[in-house]
Amino acid sequence: MAKESVKARQKKREKLVMKYESKRKMLKKSKNYDLLQRLPKNSSPVRLRNRCSITGRCRGYMRQFGISRIVFRNLVSQGLIPGVKKASW
Known part of the structure; x- marks a missing residue:
């Protein structure tokens, strides 16, 4: 989970x-x-970073869902994301 200051900085950049x-x-x-x-400087869109909307994690971000891979796995296993199921063969 990202620090609150990092999340706040990201929101400030998005506003700028x-x-x-x-x-x-x-x-x-x-x-x-x-x-x-x-x-x-922070008004440039290049300085933005994709972050998980729940945890603020920037690595393993899944653009289609707007969350990180770890949160995605948890939500899928709980059945909270419709149309997605765990692959098994």
């Missing part, structure tokens, strides 16, 4: 990316890189 999205797009289109450079 949303806030400056249109401004960044406009500056890139006009090729005004000096003003683009002056925007906050």
Whole structure:
């Protein structure tokens, strides 16, 4: 489980990316890189990291479900994710 400070930092970055999205797009289109450079670093979408919505874990993230592989296994074994079952042959 990720530290609460790491989760909070990620949410802060997500807000900044949303806030400056249109401004960044406009500056890139006009090729005004000096003003683009002056925007906050955390407003760049490259600095975002995919994290599990439950635990905050960044490794083993499954994009289709938005959770990590460990949480995914637990939820599947409990039958909480519809349409997914454990493979056996």
